[in-house]
Amino acid sequence: MSVDIExxxxxxxxxxxxxxxxxxxxxxKEQKNYEHWxxxxxxxxxxxxxxxxxxxxxxDESINIQSASDLLKNIKSHLS
Amino acid sequence: MNIxxxxxxxxxxxxxxxxLISENNSYTFSELWKLVQSFSLPLELINQxxxxxxxxxxxxxxxxxxxxxxxxxxxxxxxxxxxxxxxLTNQITSSNSSMIISSDTVFNKISKFNSIxxxxxxxxxxxxxxxxxxxxxxxxxxxxYTSGTTSEPKGVGINHSIVEFATKNIVQILNYxxxxxxILPLPLHHSFGLGxxxxxxxxxxxxxxxxxxSDLQNIxxxxxxxxxxxxxxxxxxxxKFLKFNExxxxxxxxxxxxxxxxxxxxxxxxxxxxxxxxxxxxLATYYGLTEASRSSFMIFDEHTSFDQSVGKPAPHVNIKIDxxxxxxxxxxxxxxxxxxxxxxxxxxxxxxxxxxxxLRTGDLGYFDDHxxxxxxxxxxDVINIGGEKVMPDEIEEIVKQIDxxxxxxxxxxxxxxxGQVIKLHVVKSENSxxxxxxxxxxxxxxxxxxxxPSKIDFVTNIPQTDYGKVKRFMLK
Numbered sequence: 415m416s417v418d419i420e421x422x423x424x425x426x427x428x429x430x431x432x433x434x435x436x437x438x439x440x441x442x443k444e445q446k447n448y449e450h451w452x453x454x455x456x457x458x459x460x461x462x463x464x465x466x467x468x469x470x471x472x473x474d475e476s477i478n479i480q481s482a483s484d485l486l487k488n489i490k491s492h493l494s
Numbered sequence: 495m496n497i498x499x500x501x502x503x504x505x506x507x508x509x510x511x512x513x514l515i516s517e518n519n520s521y522t523f524s525e526l527w528k529l530v531q532s533f534s535l536p537l538e539l540i541n542q543x544x545x546x547x548x549x550x551x552x553x554x555x556x557x558x559x560x561x562x563x564x565x566x567x568x569x570x571x572x573x574x575x576x577x578x579x580x581x582l583t584n585q586i587t588s589s590n591s592s593m594i595i596s597s598d599t600v601f602n603k604i605s606k607f608n609s610i611x612x613x614x615x616x617x618x619x620x621x622x623x624x625x626x627x628x629x630x631x632x633x634x635x636x637x638x639y640t641s642g643t644t645s646e647p648k649g650v651g652i653n654h655s656i657v658e659f660a661t662k663n664i665v666q667i668l669n670y671x672x673x674x675x676x677i678l679p680l681p682l683h684h685s686f687g688l689g690x691x692x693x694x695x696x697x698x699x700x701x702x703x704x705x706x707x708s709d710l711q712n713i714x715x716x717x718x719x720x721x722x723x724x725x726x727x728x729x730x731x732x733x734k735f736l737k738f739n740e741x742x743x744x745x746x747x748x749x750x751x752x753x754x755x756x757x758x759x760x761x762x763x764x765x766x767x768x769x770x771x772x773x774x775x776x777l778a779t780y781y782g783l784t785e786a787s788r789s790s791f792m793i794f795d796e797h798t799s800f801d802q803s804v805g806k807p808a809p810h811v812n813i814k815i816d817x818x819x820x821x822x823x824x825x826x827x828x829x830x831x832x833x834x835x836x837x838x839x840x841x842x843x844x845x846x847x848x849x850x851x852x853l854r855t856g857d858l859g860y861f862d863d864h865x866x867x868x869x870x871x872x873x874x875d876v877i878n879i880g881g882e883k884v885m886p887d888e889i890e891e892i893v894k895q896i897d898x899x900x901x902x903x904x905x906x907x908x909x910x911x912x913g914q915v916i917k918l919h920v921v922k923s924e925n926s927x928x929x930x931x932x933x934x935x936x937x938x939x940x941x942x943x944x945x946x947p948s949k950i951d952f953v954t955n956i957p958q959t960d961y962g963k964v965k966r967f968m969l970k
Contacts, residue, residue, distance in 0.1 A: 465931040
């Protein structure tokens with residue numbers, strides 16, 4: 415199950431960042447190291463995640479997601 | 495010249511010609527004029543405001559009462575039969591109407607409204623006066639409360655002179671004549687339908703009045719039966735027609751020289767397909783508000799470059815764009831001319847929208863280099879996402895392309911970081927399994943990233959005006 419969630423999170427990143435390749439993806443790569451991760455991309459990451467997992471992030475959760483790893487951790491906390 | 499004179503003049507010119515057909519009853523101009531002259535009201539009940547409310551579906555009785563009230567020198571307050579008790583009460587209070595004249599079907603509804611304290615008369619029970627009145631010219635011919643898309647309704651009183659000016663423009667630009675046979679399935683309590691009635695009375699054409707625009711087959715059969723030359727319809731009706739067999743439609747429309755529609759957004763597909771169907775005629779649209787009737791006209795021809803335009807300003811109507819607040823050519827549309835009201839009905843706040851004769855429409859638009867006007871949306875509807883301006887229409891056009899979406903409304907909701915983000919209300923098609931995720935993914939593929947909706951609710955209906963415009967202020 416955990417693997418499935420991870421795949422889904424990776425896919426979210428590939429959908430929000432169409433130029434991101436598999437080799438460029440890293441769980442711990444932070445927002446500042448993404449060329450196109452601005453505030454609108456952040457919003458779309460949250461929107462797509464909420465729709466995909468049928469969850470709703472709080473404001474604090476939304477602004478503190480700085481990496482794929484952060485996103486995965488927050489999703490898991492909502493699903494547990 | 496007042497509106498009643500339109501009929502009087504045509505009755506003098508064409509007394510035996512059929513003026514009006516409604517529910518298989520026909521009236522010559524002479525007969526209609528006599529009925530209007532014999533229309534009478536219990537004058538002792540009428541206060542100094544001289545406003546009489548008329549609530550009815552389309553019918554010959556409606557036309558007779560409408561003209562009859564004006565012939566008595568009174569102002570007609572036109573009301574939708576669908577009106578709620580609260581809205582009717584507010585309108586009666588605002589207009590200071592003396593009495594309500596209602597069709598039988600509406601009477602059953604509104605006679606149960608406890609908050610209505612003025613007399614209500616059946617349209618068919620109005621006493622006939624054997625003495626002919628001479629036409630009086632009351633300054634305000636009719637009063638309509640606009641079904642606003644961004645605010646609560648405002649009273650708009652229309653002078654006879656405005657109607658004369660707008661009618662002459664319509665006739666000149668769209669070439670109406672006494673040889674026309676006009677099909678009107680639009681409600682007469684709205685300025686689009688009412689304008690069509692005025693034109694028919696003015697030129698002495700035959701008007702065939704239908705009760706509604708939802709019975710498409712009846713409209714087509716009526717076109718064929720009477721060999722009609724013009725049809726007035728909203729874009730939504732035209733779109734529904736396109737689901738019929740194209741060759742059959744061409745046959746029905748073979749004698750139609752004009753299909754006139756109004757400024758609700760018309761898709762390019764609808765325009766292009768309808769051009770093919772009325773190959774011997776024209777599709778035309780206009781831009782106008784109740785406050786500034788028929789301000790621009792667009793006749794779609796073989797050139798497709800301007801198909802998204804609402805045309806050029808009507809003769810003696812000035813339109814300008816106020817884009818002082820933005821760097822782009824898009825700005826608020828302002829209109830000045832003899833078709834524009836001088837003030838609203840007892841509404842000082844709304845009167846601030848009219849400065850030196852220029853009406854601030856609240857519509858956003860721009861002119862191209864050829865002088866064609868384009869509508870972008872409503873000034874108040876702009877969604878400001880972190881400084882990026884988004885028109886909801888653009889989002890809606892994209893989402894409507896998704897299978898399973900029957901209707902959609904986009905609007906802004908407050909957001910702590912961005913100020914606003916986009917929310918969608920989506921009506922799913924019957925039996926659709928559409929999911930929010932599919933909508934977001936489609937938007938991500940087809941829209942810039944700041945235009946992606948953040949919230950989506952599936953709803954059963956979207957509040958709209960009679961003409962299909964989304965009432966966004968009700969969604970926020």
